[in-house]
Amino acid sequence: MGPVNKNTFDIGPALHRAILGAGGHDVAISDSMLASNGAASTREAKAFIADARDAGQTPLKASEVEQIHAMPDKAAAKLVALQIDLDPARSEMVAIAQIEGVWCRAMIDNVPLDARLPIYDFKTCENASPEACQKTILNYGYDVQAEHYRQVWQAATGEDRVFRFVFQEKTAPHEVCVIELGAGTLLIAGKKIARAREMWDKCMQANQWPGYPLGVKRVDPANWAIERWPKR
Template identity: 65%
Template sequence: MNAMTETILDRPGIYELDGETYHRDPAPAPSLSSTLAKLMLAQSPLHAWTACPRLNPEWEPVDKKTFDIGRAAHRAILGKGANYVPIPDELLASNGAASTKAAKEFIASARDAGATPLKSAEVDGIEAMRAVAHDRLAGMGVSLDPARSELVALAKIDGIWCRAMFDNVPLAAGAPIYDLKTCESAAPHACERAILNYGYDVQAEHYRQVWKAATGEDRPFRFVFQEKSAPYEVCVVELGDDSLMMARKKIARAREIWRICLRDDHWPGYPPGVHRIDLPEWFHERWLERESVEADHKRRTGADIIEAARLWQAPQGYQGAAE
């Protein structure tokens, strides 16, 4: 067991744990999270091993400035989690940057206390996000009870321990599980791209199955996407049956890989050898279309299309461009 892990829970169930304890993995044995499952499926078991605090002795938690808005939004909207504090304006440099010695000391002190330091304008944005999110959800009859936020479930599925931390799970047994995602655009097509790019379908099914294994409740799962800038619009997304069916196949495969790698204590990276890659047809079609356009221009004008581009880009009055 990794020496940094302080809390080990010996039975399946629902728990209230802080984020640090959860991310250090409190299960009786190294457990599969949705993050580790996505790493195995998108990259390799070695990547999952590297990101696992119970397996990698060199593991360190990852914390980036880019996480701050999402973390603060979770606190504001869900009512639970690490608090956020405004950096006093008088500590900032004349250009508004948090680059002064006093600002850096304030930021370090806040982080040491487990809080997220934000500029006052960012705090105003977080408060606006909370108001919009609660208004939109209330219009759907949804109220996020802080007592039901950031619950942790541990369960055994297919012979391995699995874990998940849920943003919000209403008390009513048939109500959906809610997961908050901050984003640049919450337009439905942008949400679809995010689900594809970040493997959120795997997360949704992993969370559903871990909750069911821990409680016996078979709940729907909904994402709440919210924009990080005005107007802070919200889009609630639930995956269709076909998508969930495919996600079940993916997460089952992830559990199988995890079980085999744990059993054999072997975490391979990418397959060895030379990998031959054929680029997609649309990529080739894009070039063929360009060739066709350039050939048509040459037939019509008798000159290469690059000549027209050179004239268009040349500084005004530069006669050499036309020669």
């Protein structure tokens, strides 16, 4: 069975390609193909989407194509102001290395040629304020991603680099925030990823992939939920 595309319009990959300088894979769906409510629910639109995906393209609405054109310009201006140059030739770099006996792989959004410069990963988001970005990093485990990428790149090249995320809002004016992970965050993330490699190695050797523990679990309200209820 082939991959399932849960979102009919996936602008994430198209935005990545545009900002990282590897665009050209998105294709616009004509407004004439859309239903009266703007949905791609017509037979013609569905056929167009299927053909585009079979050709390795990302089908997008015209408004989303405009968005993709607007976001790279905003991101480029912010990165220029920060003296950050994301060379398209150094985008989507793949590193493969063995760490503690475990083979690891990482595809990194951008790695400047100068080994003194950081590794960069691009993320789209709803809110690019520093506070929101910090929560997003912890909620989605981006700290583990960052340290995994850092370690794999170092193991493959010998380069010990800083890691930065470039967050950009999907809605106008498409604000940008560049986040560099500190030593404390990476220290904890390093422990998480070391444990993950250990678990992966054991599962690979035993060919056993356990899920959640068996049993019925009792759940009581957390302290924050108890404290919030009287205030309501």
